Amino acid sequence: MDAPSTALRRPLADLETPALLLDTPRLQANLRRMAQRMAALGVRLRPHVKTAKCLPVAAATDAANLAAGVPGAAEHGPITVSTLREADQFAAAGWRDITYAVGLTANKFAHVRRLLDAGVALTVILDSVDAARVLSAAAAAWPTPVQVLIEIDTDGQRAGLRPDVAALLDVAAALGGPGVRLDGVLTHCGGAYHGHGEAALRAIAEQERAGAVHAAERLRAAGFAAPVVSVGSTPTALFAEQLAGVTEVRAGVYVFMDLMMAALGVCRLDEIAASVLTAVIGHQPDRGWTLIDAGWMALSRDRGLAGEFTDQGLGLVCDAAGSPIGEDGGEWIVSAANQEHGIVTHRSGDPTRRLELPVGTLLRVLPNHACATAAQHAHYELLGADGRVNGRWARFMGW
């Protein structure tokens, strides 16, 4: 993140559109905020690298965690991944403590073994007796054991076992042999994405914490080792009042933030670090439309929390400097899109409200969901505090 020489700083107008911008001062502020919170709570942070899929973003995260004194922080600290391809990429670059937080199936065992053989301390998750038996049988032949966390469901949103079900102990008992090591529990309270404001987010964080800790205590009471209690999401990480019994927190989208996090009250609009630069390509004045060259390919089709909070269409429209256009945090949204075309309208849908902008005018679109929007791009154009582009970071994709 060293500042390059002035000669390399390019104005936004030098970029071809659409392009994914990463405001690095905002990124750094977001990284510091989370690091300071985790340092204050005294809990290890295992960032989820699925949001950025970018080595320099992870390096900046580690640097922020080290600077803030987050427990367990290191030059290549612990990370969470959503794909084994992320594990490959980060392992090759030096990250060796990796948790793969999607239920494991047998067609990925060979890949898991390659990671173990390469010296990765890999943790996987599962939530059924069947999966535990299949993994235990296969891993018995592996030279290095794989660490296993049992996935816990603390909000009814996705995978995992409820903290109080009998099956929890059955899954633990089904893990056995030299190839697997039960390490504890993991939960992700996706319900946090539906709670608005501090009180609601605090309550959800406590629900996530209490459920995971309860499950771990049940395992321990039954004689199983459960040293790890892993919880987290960006909202619960930032709003938890205390994390007694939790040993690590996972969070991903906080590095960029987005309109969903803003809707929940987790961040302000001017803390969102990722945006899509786009150009006006035409108008349909009788319909109040401004056409832009960012369609769903550049923005994704993620509608965020449109059904629960303010509908931001496919993204909130800002001027080239990044300020939402109009009053009250922005009046103009991308209300529809084709593959490479976006249609900008006033959020009221009133066709007499028009953006009178010449063809070629640059705009920026804030994403509903930064993970989804970033996934549509092969790299980040780095935006400095001076509003100029001073570099490019690569992302990767695939499985």
Added chain:
Amino acid sequence: MDAPSTALRRPLADLETPALLLDTPRLQANLRRMAQRMAALGVRLRPHVKTAKCLPVAAATDAANLAAGVPGAAEHGPITVSTLREADQFAAAGWRDITYAVGLTANKFAHVRRLLDAGVALTVILDSVDAARVLSAAAAAWPTPVQVLIEIDTDGQRAGLRPDVAALLDVAAALGGPGVRLDGVLTHCGGAYHGHGEAALRAIAEQERAGAVHAAERLRAAGFAAPVVSVGSTPTALFAEQLAGVTEVRAGVYVFMDLMMAALGVCRLDEIAASVLTAVIGHQPDRGWTLIDAGWMALSRDRGLAGEFTDQGLGLVCDAAGSPIGEDGGEWIVSAANQEHGIVTHRSGDPTRRLELPVGTLLRVLPNHACATAAQHAHYELLGADGRVNGRWARFMGW
């Protein structure tokens, strides 16, 4: 598309999931169907390579067009692109007659010039006097002229000028100087994606044809050259009864087909060539959920025509052989998704209806919109008539 040796044919179980499958016999049948239709209508086909973004798919398309005797077909025939990156990739591989079908802005002029300098016969589109003036001024300094089509709006869905507006002649008049050559008109009737059945699609195709031809005739009557009348979409290309006055047809998604095309009556489910292979990773039996390792990252969040036709969720669930599960063309859909998790339910939402499938069971998901789903993947796993994988083709992304 030569058949590799048996030794290279792998069962689906050898793949890691999620993976994008391309059924090559279905692809070939789709290519033949369109080629035969265009040959019968006697109109040049300019395939839209945005769907596949894949050199071998384009090569197979050219081969099918040559075999069927489509006018203008060649080893590297005319193509349509949605990004200048597609133009770069295809130009480097030998395709030289390229139409970039998104309104052009000044921040792409340097890129356009590089393509012209590399010998590409590039056509661009615009729909305003401003854009015409800005391009004419810049292109005056270019050694090779760029061909320009004026975009026509034949259905009120996106960009372009209505065929009968006065501004059409103003735009033509604003194009001038040695760097630009007005070549005619281009339209895309996106409204075709909302018409169901043969009669409706025939009517929309005629609306598209008549509007574009009318605009070209107005240009000619005013003394402008307009040799090219370019129309098209997969539905209108396949259902047009006649294309008098049309000189070329563009179509993209026909190479793969998808649930949207099936909903319109353009194809059958068993003609869809692209699908996502996924594995069962767990269950929530009390909610009737089967969890799979294909989330929105693998499927995209495209909801297709959920608001107008049968809601297919984020995709229709098939068994590993590709047959929809249940009666009536399929009863199971991906009803919700996170980044790497999909939730499969009965389409009724009835939680007592459960898929009782072991963890690790392979399933295939048919895409709502093949362009969007394919965009989430870096390559196609090629599926032969024997149901085995016999190769891999790369896709590219970005702008």
